[in-house]
Amino acid sequence: MKGCVIGGVVLAVVILLVTVNAVFVRNTVERLTAALDALPEIPDPSTTPAEITALRELLGSLETPLGLSVSYAVTDKVTEALYCLEAAAGAEDVFQYRETLALLRDLVEDIGRLERIALCNIL
Amino acid sequence: MVTILIRTLIVYTALVGTMRFMGKRQLGELEISDLVTTLLLSDIATLPITNTELPLSHALVPILTLTSLEVVLSGVLLKLPSIKRLLSVRPAILVRHGKPDRGVMRSVRVSAEELLSQLRQKDVTDLQEVEYAILEPNGQISVVKKAAQREATAADLGLTPDERGMMHLLVCDGKINRLNLSMAGWDEGRLFRELAKRKLALSEVFLLLADDGGRVTVYPREAV
Incomplete structure (x- = not known):
């Protein structure tokens, strides 16, 4: 019976940790999405690269806790896209900037994909 | 990870369900849920080892979930026999009083x-020798022979032989097994006295066995 109680406690702890992690990942995705939404539609070479650098640093600081459940391949793609976005903003390449921004929104969405309870994810 | 947790639960339920449907013949020595857990764990454990892109949690969460589920389930089944009947297979009597039961066998x-x-x-x-043949939940067949076919026991013959219990391996290859020594109720002093009686050094002993009745059997190294 003691083993059964321990098993129940372990199961409860696992569910709790998974839930806490899911909340953390979702919050992170919301923060990153909000930061991306705050970027201008047309880049300003004097301010936009600095905003993107701040966003990249934010992602860098969250990379370790995110790495507990998100594959580093996914976060690496976001970082790479942020570098491209920064370069496009600095070069005032609006087309490249918009394309990378759209790609980034999709990649950030991917970070939280496994934490969303959705039929498509489960199946 | 929420998805992984849900997937784990779904795969576990599906595997237990399908194994239950397959019946006890597929099981060998294991109960259904034991087998499912073993199958899943062996595969899951290799995932983050072979695929380094996967975080370790992708294996740890399912492993912890499965093992704790297994333990909780076995505890719950002890308390709730009605659920146990749903998940576990029951023994099936294949032969009764020497007659095979065709319906049960099918x-x-x-x-x-x-x-x-x-x-x-x-x-x-000969089937006529069998009183009962039972297919057990672990897939093994137990046989209860008819009284006339059973080997005569000491009790049948009205004898009361000494209770010898079981043999304990006290020395193996010149090394003392201290756990067995204490289980047999021996101490090293008694062991060395026994060896001295046989004019043997510990290093000369290949096997030394003693039963609960005090009978000692020694196999010296050179004799084996």
Whole structure:
């Protein structure tokens, strides 16, 4: 019976940790999405690269806790896209900037994909 | 990870369900849920090892979930026999009073050839010798022979032999097994006295066994 109680406690702890992690990942995705939404539609070479650098640093600081459940391949793609976005903003390449921004929104969405309870994810 | 947790639960339920449907013949020595857990764990554990892109949690969460589920389930099943009946297979009586039960054999998909083969492995060559043959939940067939076919026991003969218990391996290859020594109720002093009686050094002993009745058997190294 003691083993059964321990098993129940372990199961409860696992569910709790998974839930806490899911909340953390979702919050992170919301923060990153909000930061991306705050970027201008047309880049300003004097301010936009600095905003993107701040966003990249934010992602860098969250990379370790995110790495507990998100594959580093996914976060690496976001970082790479942020570098491209920064370069496009600095070069005032609006087309490249918009394309990378759209790609980034999709990649950030991917970070939280496994934490969303959705039929498509489960199946 | 939420998805992984849900997936784990779904795969576990599906595997237990399908194994239950497959019946006890697929099980060998394990209960259904044991087998499912073993199958899943062996595969899951290798995932983050072979695929380094996967975080370790992708294996740890399912492993912890499965093992704790297994333990909780076994505890719950002890308390709730009605649920146990749903998840566990019950023993099936294949032969009753020397007569094979065709209906039961069909339902558990045991052919006459398989039954006879299993009986032969238990030194039974005639169905008439069998009082009961039972297919156990772990897939093994237990045989209860008819009284007339059973080997005569000391009790049948009205004898009361000394209770010898079981043999304990106290020395193996010149090394003392201290756990067995204490289980047999021996100490090293008694062991060395026993060796001195036989004019043997510890290093000269290949095996030294003692039963609960105090009978000691020694196999010296050179004799083996």
